[in-house]
Amino acid sequence: MAHEHKLAIFQGLIKFKSNTQKIWGVLIFLSIITAIEVVLGIYKPESLMTQVLGMKGLNWIFIILTIVKAYYITWDFMHMRDETKSLRRMVVWTAIFLICYLVFILLQEGGYIESVYTNGYVKKDF
Amino acid sequence: MNTTVENTGTEGKTWGGGNEPLKASYGKMMMWFFIVSDALTFSGFLAAYGFSRFKFIDSWPIADEVFTHVPFFHGNYPMIYVAFMTFILIMSSVTMVLAVDAGHHMKKKAVTWYMFLTVIGGLIFVGSQAWEWGTFIKGDFGAVQTKGGNILQFGEYVDVDGEQKFKRVAVADFAKASPTERVQHERKNGLWFVSEGTLPEFTVDEIYAGLESHSNVYVRNQIINEKGEKTVLTREEGLKQIKENGKLYVKGANLHVNEYGSPLFADFFFFITGFHGFHVFSGVVINIIIFFNVILGTYEKRRSYEMVEKVGLYWHFVDLVWVFVFTFFYLV
Numbered sequence: 001m002a003h004e005h006k007l008a009i010f011q012g013l014i015k016f017k018s019n020t021q022k023i024w025g026v027l028i029f030l031s032i033i034t035a036i037e038v039v040l041g042i043y044k045p046e047s048l049m050t051q052v053l054g055m056k057g058l059n060w061i062f063i064i065l066t067i068v069k070a071y072y073i074t075w076d077f078m079h080m081r082d083e084t085k086s087l088r089r090m091v092v093w094t095a096i097f098l099i100c101y102l103v104f105i106l107l108q109e110g111g112y113i114e115s116v117y118t119n120g121y122v123k124k125d126f
Numbered sequence: 127m128n129t130t131v132e133n134t135g136t137e138g139k140t141w142g143g144g145n146e147p148l149k150a151s152y153g154k155m156m157m158w159f160f161i162v163s164d165a166l167t168f169s170g171f172l173a174a175y176g177f178s179r180f181k182f183i184d185s186w187p188i189a190d191e192v193f194t195h196v197p198f199f200h201g202n203y204p205m206i207y208v209a210f211m212t213f214i215l216i217m218s219s220v221t222m223v224l225a226v227d228a229g230h231h232m233k234k235k236a237v238t239w240y241m242f243l244t245v246i247g248g249l250i251f252v253g254s255q256a257w258e259w260g261t262f263i264k265g266d267f268g269a270v271q272t273k274g275g276n277i278l279q280f281g282e283y284v285d286v287d288g289e290q291k292f293k294r295v296a297v298a299d300f301a302k303a304s305p306t307e308r309v310q311h312e313r314k315n316g317l318w319f320v321s322e323g324t325l326p327e328f329t330v331d332e333i334y335a336g337l338e339s340h341s342n343v344y345v346r347n348q349i350i351n352e353k354g355e356k357t358v359l360t361r362e363e364g365l366k367q368i369k370e371n372g373k374l375y376v377k378g379a380n381l382h383v384n385e386y387g388s389p390l391f392a393d394f395f396f397f398i399t400g401f402h403g404f405h406v407f408s409g410v411v412i413n414i415i416i417f418f419n420v421i422l423g424t425y426e427k428r429r430s431y432e433m434v435e436k437v438g439l440y441w442h443f444v445d446l447v448w449v450f451v452f453t454f455f456y457l458v
Contacts, residue, residue: 019227027220031213038209041190041457049354059458066453070446077223077442079435087148091158099169106173110180118184 006081009072026076033065054111157436161443164405168447171401172454175394185276185348187387188356189456191294195261208456211254212448215406218247219445222413226438229431234420237434241417244441248410255403262395265378268297269385270333272371277387281358282342292346292358297375300343301328301336330372337368348387395455402451405444412437 007016009026016022040048040058048058075081080088139145148155179186190204197207225240270278281294306329313321337343345364349357359367376383384392416437425431 020224023220023223023227027216030216034209034212034216037453037457038205041205062453062457066449069449073219073442073446073449077219077445078439079226084147084149087150087155087158090148091162095162095165095169098166099173102166102169103173103176106177107180110177111183113181114183117181 004082005079009076022076026072030069030072033069037062037065151432153432153436154439157439161439164443165447168398168401168450171394171398172450175398175454178388178390178394182388182390184350185388186350187348187384187391188350188354192262192386192391193258193456195266197257205456207254207258208452211251211258212452214247214251214254215445215448218244218251219442221247222438222441226431226435229425229434232426232429232431234423234426237420237425237431238417241413241420241434245410245413245417248406248413248441252403252406252410255399255406259396259399262392263378263380265376265385266296267294267385268327268375268377270297270330270368270372271374271376271383272367273373274371275389276371277348277376277385278345278364278367278372279347279356279385280337280343280345282344292344292355295343297328297333297336297377300340301333303328303332326375327377328375330368330375333372333375334365334368337365398451398455402444402447405447409437409441409444413441 005019005022007019007022008014009016009022009029014025016025040061044058048056048061050057052060074092080092150158193208194202194204195207196203221240221243225237225244228236228240267279269280272278279294280297280300281292283290284293285291308325310325311320311322313319337345341361344358344361345367346356346358347367351357374383376385378385379389379392379395381389381393381396383389386392416434419425419433420431425433
């Protein structure tokens with residue numbers, strides 16, 4: 001079996017010479033992201049605590065960083081970068097679509113129940 | 127004996143099953159499909175956690191106040207240990223992917239070493255998680271559960287750099303347990319099919335008496351105020367709450383009670399990290415099997431280390447899930 005690896009990350013911004021080198025490069029990147037998350041989590045800068053789209057701005061940063069991490073784990077450690085387009089889409093889009101759907105419904109419902117509690121058992125009298 | 131069929135004799139025959147439009151072997155593709163379904167299971171759990179959290183958004187426990195311990199160190203270090211665990215898991219993911227890479231180059235020795243390191247990383251992680259569970263179950267300050275199932279915690283104001291900061295106080299530090307006749311009922315000295323859990327160390331009356339005599343101790347409830355902190359009650363209000371609503375002294379957490387706040391938090395913590403820990407554990411077992419197969423030269427004979435790659439996919443997936451558990455349980 002031939003094993004060609006695509007060795008460029010960040011849209012070709014960084015090109016590695018070998019697959020091993022790419023692995024270490026991605027590790028460094030993931031460690032930096034985790035370190036940023038931990039530092040933000042401990043110090044919780046006041047400027048990031050404002051509400052953005054129903055959640056604290058800091059929480060959005062955490063979620064975005066998590067998705068970035070997930071992307072590099074899947075693409076480089078699980079070799080999704082080297083798979084065919086159809087396999088990649090089959091796996092990634094199916095999961096993303098179903099997860100977004102589920103999360104939207106459950107969080108919406110949770111928020112609704114919360115407002116029923118706080119507003120004295122009737123949120124909207126139809 | 128090699129029972130895995132690598133060549134089916136249908137290669138190149140489009141209608142005989144030899145056509146591979148996805149350029150991936152059967153085993154690898156099935157591993158991907160399994161991963162998708164497992165990812166949906168985990169996202170179901172995490173979304174359910176989000177549901178409950180949104181439902182009780184104004185009184186959910188603050189993770190930074192719950193997970194503050196580091197083994198062998200005393201003091202308050204939120205996040206540090208769990209960050210270490212995350213790093214261990216990412217590291218073992220790296221050794222795994224290095225093993226896969228060495229497998230592509232048919233380097234048996236390197237694959238063996240990297241698999242070994244991966245197993246070690248996995249064991250450290252599972253051990254850390256067990257410790258984390260132990261600490262969480264044991265608890266640290268203790269609290270009073272009210273009739274409505276809410277949690278009242280205790281603390282005092284201390285001066286930190288000229289600023290008044292609320293610091294938690296353990297119930298054992300101000301309340302005094304009085305001798306009692308009541309002993310825990312065990313199966314061996316009564317009806318064999320009836321047993322009961324550990325009796326609480328203090329009664330609510332004892333805690334009330336202790337609170338009354340220590341004027342520096344305040345009661346706080348779980349409601350989060352606009353500053354993002356739990357609400358601290360006045361002395362009178364706190365005493366009144368304990369007297370009128372206090373029902374049970376709780377220390378630590380289990381599936382019924384949770385000294386850190388909503389019992390749902392503990393339930394989800396045990397369920398989600400437990401399910402993930404179980405995945406890590408089974409991943410370690412599978413990795414050990416593959417490790418021995420590598421040593422025995424199974425894949426050398428097969429002229430392909432693809433099995434390492436498939437197991438690697440599973441291992442990376444476990445890492446991937448942890449990244450999300452870390453965010454939603456400890457950070458957000």
